[in-house]
Amino acid sequence: MNPPLSLEACAARDAADPLAGFRSRFTLPAGVIYLDGNSLGAMPAALPARLDSVAQRQWGQDLIRSWNQHGWVDLADRVAEKIARIIGAQPGETMVGDSTSVNLFKVLSAALRLRPGRRRIVSERDNFPTDLYMAQGLIALLGNHHELVLVEPGEWAPYLDDDLAVLMLTQVSYRSGRMHDIRAVTAQAQAAGALTVWDLAHSAGAVPLALASDGADFAVGCGYKYLNGGPGAPAFLYVAQRHQAQFQPALSGWFGHAAPFEFETGYRPAEGIGRTRVGTPPILSLSALEVGVDLMLEAPMPLLREKSLALTELFITLLRLRLGSEAFILVTPEAPEQRGSQVSLAHPQAWPIMQALIARGVIGDFRAPDILRFGFTPLYLSHTDVWHAVDILSQIMASGEWQQERFQARAAVT
């Protein structure tokens, strides 16, 4: 289908959208077009009641007994198995808890121990920095016997050799929105005898994933973007079944013990994925995450992907129609199979332009030094939203209102 280029055509497309009903399942403020669900997903409308029930009934009334009576002890596993369906994992391959960074440390340290003698971790220069930082911290901790090699996007071929321990990539780039083919890239790494660690922060809930059938080794991902789990929500990790028996947990906490409530002095790892757990699970934030994940599971991923691509293509097409192809550099690949659920534009004045957009209610974000980033979450965005977003951006560029002084100052978090 061709993109709907008029407001009327967009409205007609929305009227026929099988996902349109999900918009009302989220609480979004009036007058806002929220194109930042790739940074912080919107709040599910069911969230406040769930939080209140966990607080008042479970914590407030049933107190410590809730570990059994309300299943707190199994909550993390329950949410993990739901996320497993979103990322295409088999049962028993997914864990929820801790942050994406901490989970990366867990799987990367375990992966290195599965490839003794191999010195290199290869990643991309524009990978999300925390992944690079965690790898650097681990390498230093281990005495600098390993090396982190950073390549330009996709340029890892020269390093596919018997010194490669781990190819560590983010599937959908936070900067460019460019998407890798997990199956093909994993096969390349494995052919060299190496392992893969995939960061799915901008993938889970955004694009179809089939980790198990694609042969992925390890993965981590984020709960607060497309899974709508709330600010700083617990993260997840994936360990392929075939690696679990040999998985040595560097972070060997009591919730990863085979029998945590026996209070033994020696660590014995739980069978399977359970050994990737560390401390006491965060019940309030896991409960919030479950609301977002449950909502995501109601929407068929093929429909989500189809609409996501329609929205990003519509944005790109309308942008060129209204502003020409010179106004911004399109950073995101145009080929649909290489595109996640976001569009990134480069412009020397990206910061004040984004501030001017936000002042008009179009919320995207800025990524240093010159990227305007727009996330398109098909669960709660419409074609009409996209049309208005481009319309407002066009007005801002035509009027030059982004040059106003109030849009120049940089805030703490951008």
Next chain:
Amino acid sequence: MNPPLSLEACAARDAADPLAGFRSRFTLPAGVIYLDGNSLGAMPAALPARLDSVAQRQWGQDLIRSWNQHGWVDLADRVAEKIARIIGAQPGETMVGDSTSVNLFKVLSAALRLRPGRRRIVSERDNFPTDLYMAQGLIALLGNHHELVLVEPGEWAPYLDDDLAVLMLTQVSYRSGRMHDIRAVTAQAQAAGALTVWDLAHSAGAVPLALASDGADFAVGCGYKYLNGGPGAPAFLYVAQRHQAQFQPALSGWFGHAAPFEFETGYRPAEGIGRTRVGTPPILSLSALEVGVDLMLEAPMPLLREKSLALTELFITLLRLRLGSEAFILVTPEAPEQRGSQVSLAHPQAWPIMQALIARGVIGDFRAPDILRFGFTPLYLSHTDVWHAVDILSQIMASGEWQQERFQARAAVT
């Protein structure tokens, strides 16, 4: 003052209790005497409204803008500085986030790197297991060049030599409630050239702490016990100012970077305690924790400690009065200066006796193999509560009702 041995005397003592007003600041169910605040603190009455506001107004309405508009980016630091006042830290020595286990890994790995060439970590056999497990995982990760030595409580003297890297202790034992003198023990370790790591899980909010003036090196602690931060609340850590410049973060995540939003490829640690941060802070659970911490800060610690000791002494005295001194083995030290805010009793039938107590609304907990554990939280417990708890325990022992079959089956979490 002598303990009030009659119900009337307890009521009179409660009427004169300057902390009595705090009881109404918590939501506790009717018919329950909650002696498990050392496992999961009670819910502050102000919590549901705070959670709802963070969800509906901050996340739901202001979305990503809340990082600046509602100070999400500084929330962890703000809560950390409040906890600093509870643990006697100087400003800039405390971090909040992650779990106690993960925080232990951070400080223990950094401490080992500050003592190269020293091979031993010494701890107590009855230390909380996750501390031992995390140390074991770290040692294995580092190639088994270190050794974890476990001694009987207090018996570390033979290891105070130039092979001691870290003396790792929990100040108040989760099992026995026995309390160490942080200043004296730290001095012993430091005299041997070693460092200390203190676990304050059963100390913070329960006993007076003065980490900075006591010369402590590193510490970790828990948000969901006496700080009443909610199930699985974020934990905290402490790094003495003098160690911060040399502190090498093994878990070097983007929130610990000197300039996280510059998205550099190389990790540069933030100045000071900031480098102990790792991933994106959990806003919902940090907000909940702040409610508990704020409430704790309203109560003067000398009054809390005085009442805590009065309650534990009352419990021990009434128990002997009603049941004699043979019915249970008192595991907790009788000397007040060696006692935290709990009383532990050993009994071969500890499990069914605790189940019978819980069925009657007296909630303590069981710790394998034979410990009945009772936490006394002076913020929301009264002398009358203690009287009734002992009364019910006496009835259960006299009637033998703990022998009923329904109290025998073990639950998942105990």
